[in-house]
Amino acid sequence: MQKFKSYTLNKLEKIPQLSGLSEEQMEEIKIVSSIYPFKTNNYVLEKLIDWNNIPDDPIFRLNFPHKEMLQTEDFEQLKEVRANGTEQEIKQVIYDIRMKLNPHPAGQTDLNGAYLGEEKLEGIQHKYNDILLFFPSQSQTCHAYCTFCFRWPQFINDLDFKIQSKEIDPLLEYLERNPQISEVLFTGGDPMIMNSRVLDSYIEPLLKVDSITTIRIGTKALSYWPYKFTTDDDAEGMLNVLQKITDAGKHLGFMAHFNHPVELEPPVVKEAIDNLRKVGATIRTQSPLLRFINNSAETWTTMWERQVQLNCIPYYMFLPRDTGAQHYFAETLESAYELYTEAIRNCTGLASTAKGPVMSMTHGKVEILGVNDNVYTLRYVKHRDNSKTFKVFTAEPTTPKPMWIDDLVEVKSEITNY
Ligand code: SF4
Structure with missing residues (x-):
């Protein structure tokens, strides 16, 4: 061990x-x-x-x-x-x-608040109609920290920027009042830093909420500490708690963060993935595109192909958010788009499932669909106003090297028949 x-x-x-x-x-x-x-x-x-x-x-x-x-x-x-x-x-x-360094980008604290009457709930964010983000206080750390992390202020005690909750009751009450919510996403930090007993204390009551059909867990444990699901003292307990989710007929979605193919190589990663699949988890993968770490098409093609071999589903290629060291990690939007298309082009069909390049911004997630004569075609993968989800629009840059959505200005909105 x-x-x-x-x-x-x-x-x-x-x-x-x-x-x-x-x-x-x-x-x-x-x-x-x-x-x-x-x-x-x-x-x-x-x-x-x-x-x-x-x-x-x-x-x-x-x-x-x-x-x-x-x-x-x-x-x-x-x-x-x-x-x-x-x-x-x-x-x-x-x-x-x-x-x-823009510690809280995309209106996380103001726009995404969840309220019971006048009371703002701690550790809960409600950005999209059907999904709620839950930040258990015990998961406000990770097995290691990523230098690009957009949640970096969460880990600093001196900054009063923690989003966290120890309470399950307000969450349950909120879900009862909002039956349109079908998914709860456990996030942090890394929820898989919690032990099985603590996780169980959140999961058990959630399983009784009929309107919740999916529990998602955002985690980098498969990369930074895969023993969590193999030989740790608590591994069996953890797998048992996760099994309860699928036994209750709910979908268990792991959002696994892998930033480079090297993270997929140690044999223990395959063991951990196999164990998670045995309890019924579906593992989808995501990462930002990062200069100095994974900014080559070949790296992404290799990573996605390997993920499919390990029975994971490539899901998102993000762009680094407008916080922290974005200036260091970000490619221009045009290079990101070219890199993404080249990576996808070289993939087999089953490995080409990742959406990208995607920016997670104030109104939602927006995907670059094309760049032509300095005009960007974009689509909301998800919008906080759901009527705009999947709307296509075009935009032009306001700077010679746009790196983020703020560097574009919309020129034609809502091209619906793209
Ligand atoms: S594991 Fe996730 S939350 Fe933790 S530092 Fe890395 S990116 Fe941030």
């Missing part, structure tokens, strides 16, 4: 694999980690990162902060204040930089 061992910023020096890094490289990791949360674990260090390929190894880039993830002036200011400032001054600089 593998024992989980995690490393956060204050244990950075204890990571044996980092002993080959220069002092300057270590200092860079520390500086950037004072802005973005950092966490890794023994599985990522031992099984996923190729230490002969540092710093370019994709999983190293995925898990360890890099200097360029901060704007140069911010990095230099932080370096200077850490060397010569007081504790209070350092704190202030960190806070100011974080606030510049």
Whole structure:
């Protein structure tokens, strides 16, 4: 049995694999980690990162902060204040930089609130008519942190940005008042950081809600700690809780995050997937397109093909959101579209099921369908106003290199017969 061992910023020096890094490289990791949360674990260090390929190894880039993830002036200011400032001054600089990084994109806190009368419910977001997002307080961390994560403020105690709930009763009452909701998506952090007993305390009451037909779980555990479903002490208990969902006749959808084919290679990943399938889970996969990590068509084709061989369904290629280190990770919209089409073109039919490139923004999820003479054709995969879901529209860029929906302006809306 593998024992989980995690490393956060204050244990950075204890990571044996980092002993080959220069002092300057270590200092860079520390500086950037004072802005973005950092966490890794023994599985990522031992099984996923190729230490002969540092710093370019994709999983190293995925898990360890890099200097360029901060704007140069911010990095230099932080370096200077850490060397010569007081504790209070350092704190202030960190806070100011974080606030510049758009900690809550897409109106997450304001627009997606769920209310019982006047009362705003903690840890619940209701963006789309038929699906509710639930953030259990025990899942506000992950087995390791991704450097691109758009939920990075959730992991920082000093920021008052946590979305979390310990209570199931308000959720149940909300569902009773909103019978049009058929899905509950457990998210976080990573819900699969919870133990089986805690998960069960949320799942058991939900199974009695007839209007809920699907329980989805968004997780990166298959990549960062697959033992969760194989040899962990609690693995059997966890699989038993998940089995209850399918035994109750509900669909159990795993939204598995894989960012690079390397994450699919260790044999334990296949074992974990097989065990989840035995309890009736359907595993769909998603990832953003990330410079330095997976920005080649070949990487995506390989990843999707391998996922199909493992009995997973490729589902989304996202674009990195307008928060955190988007400037570092994002491709232009045009390159993203070209890369996606090339990747799909080289896939077999069953591996070409992923929608993309998709941006998850204020009004919903929008997919790029084409780029022609600098005109973008887009479609809402899902819109908070459901009458707009699947509407096609065109838009033109407002900057020479658009990276996000905000860099486009709509020119023709609602082309319905595309
Ligand atoms: S596992 Fe998911 S929630 Fe956790 S850091 Fe990575 S992207 Fe963010």
